[in-house]
Amino acid sequence: MAVPRLVLIFSGKRKSGKDYITERLRASLGGDVCAILRLSGPLKQQFALERGLDFERLLDASEYKERYRADMIRWGEEKRRADPGFFCRLIVAGVTQPVWIISDARRRSDVDWFLEAYGAVVQTVRVEASMESRRSRGWVYAPEVDDAESECGLDTGVTFDWIITNDRDEASLDEQLLKLKAFTLSKLTLPV
Numbered sequence: 001m002a003v004p005r006l007v008l009i010f011s012g013k014r015k016s017g018k019d020y021i022t023e024r025l026r027a028s029l030g031g032d033v034c035a036i037l038r039l040s041g042p043l044k045q046q047f048a049l050e051r052g053l054d055f056e057r058l059l060d061a062s063e064y065k066e067r068y069r070a071d072m073i074r075w076g077e078e079k080r081r082a083d084p085g086f087f088c089r090l091i092v093a094g095v096t097q098p099v100w101i102i103s104d105a106r107r108r109s110d111v112d113w114f115l116e117a118y119g120a121v122v123q124t125v126r127v128e129a130s131m132e133s134r135r136s137r138g139w140v141y142a143p144e145v146d147d148a149e150s151e152c153g154l155d156t157g158v159t160f161d162w163i164i165t166n167d168r169d170e171a172s173l174d175e176q177l178l179k180l181k182a183f184t185l186s187k188l189t190l191p192v
């Protein structure tokens with residue numbers, strides 16, 4: 001299995017901007033350097049297959065995804081209960097880029113699995129946005145989702161290496177992303 005030089009584990013609430021920020025980071029590092037790995041990828045794929053749903057439509061920031069989210073959470077939790085590393089192992093298989101971005105850690109078991117496997121090169125990144133910002137991006141409170149482990153599992157207990165604030169201030173976001181990019185590049189120039 002390929003050994004990464006850096007594993008950035010992103011977490012954050014719905015509509016905090018995890019997908020937006022991780023895509024920007026990948027774009028600025030380049031696809032040959034950086035891979036975005038989504039724990040929800042194989043989860044959504046298998047869930048869609050079992051339920052006869054449209055996998056593609058579960059991927060973007062759509063109302064379709066939100067309609068099935070509570071069910072997907074329950075389904076994924078059952079899988080993780082049986083095997084906490086189930087989705088983690090699936091997403092790292094065959095990745096060749098030196099920088100991995102895990103875009104959607106939600107539970108201690110996700111973070112612990114990566115720390116155990118790649119601890120020396122892991123950095124945890126929290127994306128934070130105000131409720132107002134999240135609302136402006138379409139977030140509406142949903143019981144069984146926003147109060148569940150899927151959204152709250154990493155609210156406490158992890159000391160994040162990076163906290164990115166993603167509200168309205170574009171210049172501030174640019175600056176924060178530049179710092180993270182510079183750190184990432186510094187890891188790539190060190191000898192193995």
Ligand SMILES: Nc1ncnc2c1ncn2[C@@H]1O[C@H](COP(=O)(O)OP(=O)(O)O)[C@@H](O)[C@H]1O
Binds near residue numbers: 013014
């Ligand atoms: N800083 C930003 N500037 C412009 N649009 C943003 C920004 N952050 C997030 N968005 C948009 O808000 C929506 C939700 O963001 P997303 O990255 O999907 O959140 P999450 O993955 O955390 O649920 C998306 O349409 C995204 O493009």
Ligand SMILES: C[C@@](O)(CCOP(=O)(O)OP(=O)(O)O)CC(=O)O
Binds near residue numbers: 018150
């Ligand atoms: C069932 C899920 O994996 C669905 C996650 O879908 P996304 O990762 O697309 O969600 P956001 O980006 O936060 O909007 C959640 C889980 O508990 O595993």
